[in-house]
Amino acid sequence: MSDPLKLVEAVRARLGPKAVLTDPADIEPWATDWRGRWHGKSVAILQPSSTEEVAAIVALASENGVPLVPQGGNSSMVGGATPPADGSALILSLRRMNRIRSIDRGAMRAVADAGVILQSLHEAALEHGLRFPLTLGAKGSATVGGLISTNAGGTQVLRFGPMRALADGIEAVLPDGTVHDGLTGLKKDNRGYSLDQLLVGAEGTLGIVTAARLKLVPAIHLRAVAWLGLSSPQKALDTLRALEADTDRIEGFEILPQESLDAALRHIPGTRAPLDSRHEWHALVEATTHGADAEPPAELLTRLLAPLVERGVVENATISATEAQAEAFWRIRDSLSEAERAAFGPATQHDISVAVEDMPLFMAEAAAEVERAFPGTSASGFGHLGDGNIHFHVRAGTRGGPDWLEQEGNAVQWLVDDLVIAAGGSISAEHGIGVMKRDELARLQPDRVRHLRAIKAALDPKGLMNPGKLV
Structure with a gap:
């Protein structure tokens, strides 16, 4: 049986006292994930200061059969950097390697x-x-x-x-x-x-x-951010495609429903509605330039959006006049998760992707399917339409109280994930699998997991690298 304490002493003897933290007060914040959902144990945090020291630690861990959990900022959204609860692993922090x-x-x-x-x-x-x-x-x-x-x-x-x-x-x-x-x-x-x-x-x-x-x-020389009012996600995608046909300077294209904007306006201090009209959907578009010789981004967006407004593809639009206004637009987008928690209460949150061209229809059909299966809930998505990644939220609505997630959260998760896989998508677009989605990945795509496990077994036959995550 592996002995983490033996490894701790070996590392201390090899690399000195700075390479090891054993005070429980120092370890405790790093034994819990960023969201506070997973809690582990570790008798020490190992802190190498160079690649050579990491290699020495990993070699000693292999000799002693002790698992290691690598950590950076511990900001995983899926419990990907949390040590196991049985205390069998040591945390390997890379924070001293900051050069x-x-x-x-x-x-x-x-x-x-x-x-x-x-x-x-x-x-x-x-x-x-x-x-x-x-x-x-x-x-x-x-x-x-x-x-x-x-x-x-x-x-x-x-x-x-x-x-x-x-x-x-x-x-x-x-x-x-x-x-x-x-x-x-x-x-x-x-x-x-x-x-x-x-x-x-x-x-x-x-x-x-x-x-x-x-x-x-x-570096960016100038940027401008446009806020658009739209009738549907499909109109948003039509707008994106029209812009991309004329320029390669669009860096961001985010979509959100009116209900999410309303939540931000109600619950995030200092926010103001970018438009003087209400729309079913909104989009945030950022254009940049790297030099003074290029068309200023505000002029570029004005020129490209004007015909889309005339044709009714875009219902209304405004373009940031200052950097402060551009930041204010982005602040609304960045605060949506916080605003929705305050406005709507319990919700299941799904970091999903499907093909960009399929996303508008998926958003409508998935929301309708979930609301049919769980009457009283409400579902919608916001996020990175330009790369097919939406943060799809299912809110308890009138269906349940504070314990709704415990009662029906898994069933909702399974339904949403089934719809994503049926659409040829991914249940993790950018947050990873970690602990949270490990069992779901195995349920939905056993062949994929079998192949991942084969790769891991070839490179990590002792299973000492970040146990319990991904596979």
């Missing part, structure tokens, strides 16, 4: 340790006139390693893609303690399977990401 190793202005690449916080990467890139084109609500705590391990998305996926597209190379310690170095920046490499791509989205189950070579783009 940006290099930023190459000419190549537009950064090499950053796994523990670098996203906001710190943004700030460092900006000093070089560049930016890392991925952002999300947890940018002040999410780390590079966690973003890679969950294939994080955010609001700029429409133009630049998720972490899988932005990671140009990965350094990682594999389960046997060897180091995979993928940071050389090769444009072509046909040496078989890509370990880099296997590690993206693996949730720490195949190894410990220690650093990444990341793509950067020029």
